[in-house]
Amino acid sequence: MTTLVMGATGAIGRALVAELLSRGQSVAALTRDAGRATGLPGGVEVRQGDFRRPQTLKRALEGVERVYMLADPDVAHTVAESLRQAGVKRIVAVVSAVLDERDARGRVRNVIEDAVRGSGAEWTILRPRAFASNAVTWWSRTIRLHRGVHWVYPQARLSPIREADVAAVAAAALTEDGHAGRTYMLTGPESLTQAEQVEIIGRAIGAEISYHEIPREQAEEVLGDHGIPAEIIRKLLDTLEAAVDTDAQVTSTVQQVTNRPARTFARWAAEHVNDFR
Numbered sequence: 001m002t003t004l005v006m007g008a009t010g011a012i013g014r015a016l017v018a019e020l021l022s023r024g025q026s027v028a029a030l031t032r033d034a035g036r037a038t039g040l041p042g043g044v045e046v047r048q049g050d051f052r053r054p055q056t057l058k059r060a061l062e063g064v065e066r067v068y069m070l071a072d073p074d075v076a077h078t079v080a081e082s083l084r085q086a087g088v089k090r091i092v093a094v095v096s097a098v099l100d101e102r103d104a105r106g107r108v109r110n111v112i113e114d115a116v117r118g119s120g121a122e123w124t125i126l127r128p129r130a131f132a133s134n135a136v137t138w139w140s141r142t143i144r145l146h147r148g149v150h151w152v153y154p155q156a157r158l159s160p161i162r163e164a165d166v167a168a169v170a171a172a173a174l175t176e177d178g179h180a181g182r183t184y185m186l187t188g189p190e191s192l193t194q195a196e197q198v199e200i201i202g203r204a205i206g207a208e209i210s211y212h213e214i215p216r217e218q219a220e221e222v223l224g225d226h227g228i229p230a231e232i233i234r235k236l237l238d239t240l241e242a243a244v245d246t247d248a249q250v251t252s253t254v255q256q257v258t259n260r261p262a263r264t265f266a267r268w269a270a271e272h273v274n275d276f277r
């Protein structure tokens, strides 16, 4: 029984591939460009495909029964239909609350979740809150260059989750029974301001890191340089603004599903010192 990991070259996907292999699973790794899929463990079959071009998924899904699914909202239903046609029996999908929308009656809905729930397969939805790895995307370049971050809302509180913990929950949902029809809200174990996260990274690399608060418009430019669409940038910055001086939600779902607690941000930073040095 083969499991296809979409986003296998990404932060969660790489950790998930390793976790599934350690559980003795047969794993196929999806990427848009096999030439970039370096550093994946031996024993993984790299398959090429692009979820924005569903016809490319057909070959990638040959012989696949379980899928760790990523998608964008505008193609989510097409991707779910491709999985249905390929006979996929179990889907574990990661979705972002930043993509939530309100319908005409004001109810919150998420297009990717709707597509997965309507796929006909057994499904589990993972809703991780902020990833610890956002610190690499947002801050690593300037920390490496001059021991500083230029970022918004230092007092915004988040409960950053380590990618390996999301992967551990995904692996459990893909390989064990009892997770079908469940939606898991995943967080790290503590509510931390962004300024505290930067201090923790500083302690991990043994350096003092300054936090220069920048206006929102400048953060929009930084995120735009990472290729993030304007609408997502707006929602992301709205989320951070709303989190200023507000305790972040902390759940115990990682502990409940994997039988061990979610790891701290300090532990994550210690694992990632090379990204910041």
Ligand SMILES: NC(=O)c1ccc[n+]([C@@H]2O[C@H](COP(=O)([O-])OP(=O)(O)OC[C@H]3O[C@@H](n4cnc5c(N)ncnc54)[C@H](OP(=O)(O)O)[C@@H]3O)[C@@H](O)[C@H]2O)c1
Pocket: 006, 007, 008, 009, 010, 011, 012, 013, 030, 031, 032, 033, 036, 049, 050, 051, 052, 070, 071, 094, 095, 096, 097, 127, 128, 129, 130, 131, 133, 134
């Ligand atoms: N950052 C957060 O705080 C946060 C919170 C909640 C949820 N999320 C969601 O979590 C998901 C996974 O994040 P991550 O950090 O593991 O990923 P990531 O490190 O950002 O990497 C993105 C992955 O998606 C793949 N990908 C992108 N477009 C694709 C396409 N059109 N077809 C096939 N594959 C494609 C890339 O594969 P190739 O480049 O190899 O093709 C890559 O492996 C994302 O969907 C994100 O929206 C993020």
